[in-house]
Amino acid sequence: MASLRGHSVTFSEERVSDAIRKAGVYFGYEKLKDLQVQVISGIIFGQDVFAVLPTGFGKSLCYACLPLVFDLLYKPSQPSIVCVVTPLTAIIEDQVSSLSSKGLATGSVTGNMTSNMLDRIKTGKCQLLFFNPEMLLQQSIWRCLLQSKEYKSRLQALVIDEAHTVIKWGETFRQSLKNLGEIRSLLQEDVKCLALTATATKALRVKVSELIGLVKPLVIAVSPCKQNMMYAVSKFNTIEETFAPVLKGIKTQRTSFPRMIIYSRRYDECNKLYLYFRSALEDGFTEPPDAPDLCRFRLVDKFTSCIVKSVKSQIIEYFGKDSCLRIVIATVAFGMGLDCPDVRQVIHLGASDNIEGYIQETGRCGRDGKPCLALLLLSNYMNHYREKSMLEYQSNTTHCRRDMLFQDADEYTHVDMGSKCLCCDVCTKSCDCGSCVQKHGICNFTFLDTKL
Template sequence: MQRIVEVRSLIPPSVHMMCLTATKSLREEVIAILGMKSPEVIAVSPSKLNITFMIKKFDNIQEAFSPLVSGLLKQRGEFPRTIIYCQRLPECGRIYRHLRYCLGKQFTEPVDAPDLPEFRLVDMFHSSVDVEIKEHILKSFTKPSHLRVVIATVAFGMGIDCNDVHQVFHVGPPEDIECYIQETGRAGRDGDKSLALLMLIKEIRMIHIDPSMRNYITSSTCRRDCLFQNFEGYNPIKSTPCLCCDVCSLGQCEELQQFSI
């Protein structure tokens, strides 16, 4: 980032500049590096009230994804678009193979169609996937298509605008809170009710996580507060507590049953 100041030095002072970042500390660092004088700051919380945050523990992959398999078998092309984030490539492939096995001949739409990307209900996106398949997944997931579930690593990242994703599952927590907020923020961009589910699966080892992420996992207070309390503009007042998170709902809200879990 230090090299940015070299570029800035080549731009006339009369040219306006806009910088975008997530946190106050990084914003102050960027302002200092670029020598910005009294810039106008617009700070908006990344909290989206249409996303419900949940954490669930499972013994194994079969238990964790049984509801999703059932949902796909029943709803097929009407199943809510879902991103499943894995922290490591082996888990990505393992979950893909598991879903493919469970769905059998119903892995494609229509049933018994050729096992080609344009017919799959589930596909996989990571750094080792062929460029042509990546492009097909991105195109399919941003318009009406058969594709309902993408199992991905962080390669399915920033700049991807999928408007009607309504479920984001994490198989194990990412390294820090900011990564988690960015990835869960890909749900509910159309304003509809959406779910961010963090799966803690016994047989899948967690990667290194920082204290803020560990606190999110272990806290018994509002999950939204844990995630966003250090972001400017965050308002902890929740108009619909039952749709805030599993802690606030106390597991008693029937509206949470709309999700495939």
């Protein structure tokens, strides 16, 4: 039975399920996924919840439905409020824009609020309120807001989105993330917390739960392993030599070229790679070739912290819809929360710092379920910062890469891909299917030569 604090009435599972169904219909979904229903139900029934759901699964719909479900069940005199803490401003802006367009009263606490937004937040006009963690933790006005009479009576849940960053970023350059447990301590004891991420090993999940103060959380986890993805590692020589197949493909296929994200930890490398394509494509850098050099016409673009905010927003917009943009060269800041189902290849120029990060970044590929490739190009740069498991993955030549990546993930068991050549470059060596691309001599696991 579910009961809301301040209310003695309780509801059956059937009544809660019906409210969740109606909330889903409000957002255009006739039926939510079973695990989305479980996540929402867990909070409604008074549990903390830690949900590990794959990239593209629809995690944001879980917290978007929460205030509507509370209101459908309890019909309070004032609408319920749910607060969401997420580390990237781009995600906040995208969610506020998307959910507001569907009629949900949504607001955000970031560094560039309008006076109108500030008034709406202070008077409790936003049912779904997004916070940048630094603003929430470092400015007393927001702590006081959460403890105000208005919010004490109406705040029903706290959501920590991209929860893996609490550890991965919180212990390095975003220390506010590591201190989010302080916010939990300010709230009423019966305000439940939902942690969401696409990637977390069991050990990481336990550590994050402790830091943000989850109490005996209901764990809802799906293995992040995607059966439509092939994994490979290859040697990186020079930009010109290694990326020649990509250049050839973008020149000939233009806007038909399969979408690709190329990640590099180094800003200078991102710039060099971007300039390589820009110079080599010449007038063909845009579509049509004589178009102005603006985001909406480029075939290739770059996304780093040095890019101005307005351009970042445009890149996210154009990469998430039918547009000219085919390749984005980026640091890891690009892709988190991105809704782009048709990315066919994710290329890493140098490994991620850890396995969780690599799974998270490659997970932005193949959301539509169609075949895709995750290719790691070996680079010794910053190897001393990488965790042992990542170093073992990139040097491995004998073990299934899929097993190495997901062995510590919840709900993972070895996947029978049918043909070993559909799994990874290591498994392909022992493939005997008789029809794999390697036996036809057209696959050396480099970009366009892989016929997926």
